[in-house]
Amino acid sequence: MMYLxxxxxxxxxxxxxxxxxxxxGRKDTPRIxxxxxxxxxxxxxxxxxxxxxxxxxxxxxxxxxxxxxVSQTLxxxxxxxxxxxxxxxxxxxxxxxxxxxxxxIASLVKxxxxxxxxxxxxxxxxxxxxxxxxxxxxxxxxxRLARIQDIMDHMESxxxxxxxxxxGFSGMVKEMETQVIPxxxxxxxxxxxxxxxxxxxxLDLEKQVSQADSLADSLFSRHQEGQDIDFAKLxxxxxxxxxxxxxLEQTRSKYxxxxxxxxxxxxxxxxxxxxxxxxxxxxxxxxHKYLFEVDGKIxxxxxWVPVSESVYKANEDNLGMAIVSKKVGQFDDEAxxxxxxxxxxxxxxxxxxxxxxxxxxxxxxxxxxxxALFSTLFAFPPRSxxxxxxxxxxxxxxxxxxxxxxxxDGRRQYGTKGAFTKASSRYRASSFAxxxxxxxxxxxxxxxxxxxxxxxxxIRGK
Numbered sequence: 135m136m137y138l139x140x141x142x143x144x145x146x147x148x149x150x151x152x153x154x155x156x157x158x159g160r161k162d163t164p165r166i167x168x169x170x171x172x173x174x175x176x177x178x179x180x181x182x183x184x185x186x187x188x189x190x191x192x193x194x195x196x197x198x199x200x201x202x203x204v205s206q207t208l209x210x211x212x213x214x215x216x217x218x219x220x221x222x223x224x225x226x227x228x229x230x231x232x233x234x235x236x237x238x239i240a241s242l243v244k245x246x247x248x249x250x251x252x253x254x255x256x257x258x259x260x261x262x263x264x265x266x267x268x269x270x271x272x273x274x275x276x277x278r279l280a281r282i283q284d285i286m287d288h289m290e291s292x293x294x295x296x297x298x299x300x301x302g303f304s305g306m307v308k309e310m311e312t313q314v315i316p317x318x319x320x321x322x323x324x325x326x327x328x329x330x331x332x333x334x335x336x337l338d339l340e341k342q343v344s345q346a347d348s349l350a351d352s353l354f355s356r357h358q359e360g361q362d363i364d365f366a367k368l369x370x371x372x373x374x375x376x377x378x379x380x381x382l383e384q385t386r387s388k389y390x391x392x393x394x395x396x397x398x399x400x401x402x403x404x405x406x407x408x409x410x411x412x413x414x415x416x417x418x419x420x421x422h423k424y425l426f427e428v429d430g431k432i433x434x435x436x437x438w439v440p441v442s443e444s445v446y447k448a449n450e451d452n453l454g455m456a457i458v459s460k461k462v463g464q465f466d467d468e469a470x471x472x473x474x475x476x477x478x479x480x481x482x483x484x485x486x487x488x489x490x491x492x493x494x495x496x497x498x499x500x501x502x503x504x505x506a507l508f509s510t511l512f513a514f515p516p517r518s519x520x521x522x523x524x525x526x527x528x529x530x531x532x533x534x535x536x537x538x539x540x541x542x543d544g545r546r547q548y549g550t551k552g553a554f555t556k557a558s559s560r561y562r563a564s565s566f567a568x569x570x571x572x573x574x575x576x577x578x579x580x581x582x583x584x585x586x587x588x589x590x591x592x593i594r595g596k
Contacts, residue, residue, distance in 0.1 A: 164248030167417055173258050174243045177235050177265075181228055184268055188228070191272045192221045198276065207286070208279050211366045217275035227268035234261045248417050252443065282369045293354045296372045299379035300347035306386050307340045310393075318393050322463055325396060332392070332465075336382075343378050346371040395466040399486075401427040401476050402458040404449055406564045407571075408438070420446035423565075427456075427476065430504030449473070452536070453550040453571075454561055461486070473536040474527075475548045477501075477508035481524055489521055497521035 198204060199212055212218070234257060242254045285292050315333060319326050350371040353363045406423035421438040422445075449457055452473040459479035460469035470479055480486035487501040499519045501508060527537055539547030539554075546552040555561050556572055566572070 164417065165246050166242075166248060166251045166254060170251055170255055170258070171243060171246065174235075174239050174254060177231070177239065177258070177261055180265055181231050181235070184265055184272075185225075185228055188221065188224050188268070188272045191276065192218075195221070195275050198279070205283075205286075207365055208283060211282060212275070212279060215278070215366070217278060220271045220274045224268040224271035227264045227271065231261045231264040231268070234264065251417055281373075282365050285369050285372060286365055289354060289357065292372055293350065296350050296375050297347060300343050300375050303343045303375070303379045303382055304340055306382055307336055310336070310386070310390065314390055314393055318396060322396055325463065328465070329393065336389070339378060339382075343375055346374045350375070392466055396463055398428060399461040399464075399480060400429075400459065401425075401456040401479065403427065403456050403476050404452050404454065404473075405434070406566055407446065407449070407453065408565045408569065409446070418443070422446070422449070427507070430507065432507065451538070451550045453564070453566060454552070454555045454558065455536070455538075455549050472534065473538075473549065475537070475539065477505070478527070478537065480505065480508075481519070482528060499524065 195218070199209060238257045239254065239261065242250050242257070311333070315329055319329055350368060353368045353371070357363050357368075403425040404422060405425045408421050410419045410421070411417070420441050420443055422435075422441050423438060424435040426433045426435070454476075455473040456476045456478065457473050458469050458471055459474060459476075460466070461479050461483050462485055463483075477486075481499050486505050487499055489497050490500045491497055497520060499521070536549070538549045538552055541547060541553055547554050549555060550566075550571070561567060562572075564571075
């Protein structure tokens with residue numbers, strides 16, 4: 135009996151120890167951030183709540199259609215457009231949200247492993263999008279009929295506003311067509327076809343708005359004459375005009391900015407990077423620092439800029455590189471987003487420098503005055519850049535893949551693993567270097583003066 139009693143005590147103590155060890159191990163295991171877990175756990179309740187809302191919207195809609203005071207016009211529109219089908223669509227979206235939670239999210243929440251945080255966040259976004267779509271669908275039938283009824287009740291006011299907005303849309307387009315665009319074409323005649331290509335969608339949209347205005351005006355006039363009209367069609371024309379007018383009013387400055395972007399060349403340079411860790415779950419937080427070169431002048435980003443893990447990972451090899459660049463005469467949407475040595479986007483363009491020949495007859499790039507900063511900004515060893523190497527980059531790499539150059543022994547010249555970058559006093563003093571970043575890269579530079587067989591921007595000034 136004493137033996138059995140001791141065995142039970144020993145088993146109980148071992149169980150307690152195992153439980154304690156499991157808790158300790160759990161505490162030390164990197165976990166998903168609390169806010170992501172909380173969002174995930176809230177989803178089932180959100181789905182249940184929206185199912186109740188769906189029942190209410192569907193019931194209210196049924197009562198509205200059957201009410202004695204509902205107009206025959208609205209009842210006919212509801213039947214013609216099969217509005218009640220929207221409720222089936224909403225139910226389907228919520229079913230898919232339920233399946234997403236059960237099949238994807240629940241298991242990740244239960245495991246609570248930090249390495250699945252991004253995957254879980256993605257599933258949460260997808261589920262939230264399904265719920266949002268369901269809410270839109272369930273609200274649409276009543277909102278659609280209410281909108282049509284509102285226009286029926288206030289036709290003159292809506293007609294006047296619609297005509298004003300259609301004229302305003304046309305005016306904004308004409309302003310760009312007669313003022314902004316001719317100036318850009320005059321300064322950059324070689325861009326005329328590209329400008330027309332970018333402006334054509336607006337001209338096409340202006341035609342749509344004009345047609346909608348004409349149709350709305352015709353319907354309104356027929357109604358004034360006592361004729362029956364299609365109020366749903368009238369509503370659609372008024373809403374199209376209003377939507378496009380408001381959107382253009384908000385975006386025309388962006389469109390003009392795109393047109394005027396041809397006057398500016400720039401380099402966005404990755405100047406430093408670091409990783410920090412969240413206190414609770416050891417989930418990494420990623421940061422960049424940038425330099426901005428615009429028209430030969432340098433400015434810095436204000437402190438550390440948070441970036442996503444995907445952006446950080448995509449640029450791990452790009453320290454000291456221009457990760458976005460373009461020259462004068464290019465639109466912002468034509469900027470090169472493949473990493474290149476700073477200034478590479480400008481080379482070969484007579485606005486920035488010229489090709490010269492050295493004493494041996496070899497062609498190299500020579501920067502004009504203010505652009506000579508590319509020679510000294512990073513304290514890279516003095517080098518000229520030969521035409522043949524630049525032409526190889528221009529034909530093979532540009533807008534297709536990053537360009538890091540190559541030493542005679544195969545090592546990179548530029549970027550995080552580049553010999554020139556590691557030799558630079560600027561980047562040896564960076565947070566990235568001070569926290570051991572270079573130690574995890576390729577072997578250190580043996581000599582900064584090794585012969586090159588690839589290349590980056592030259593450093594000679596004029």
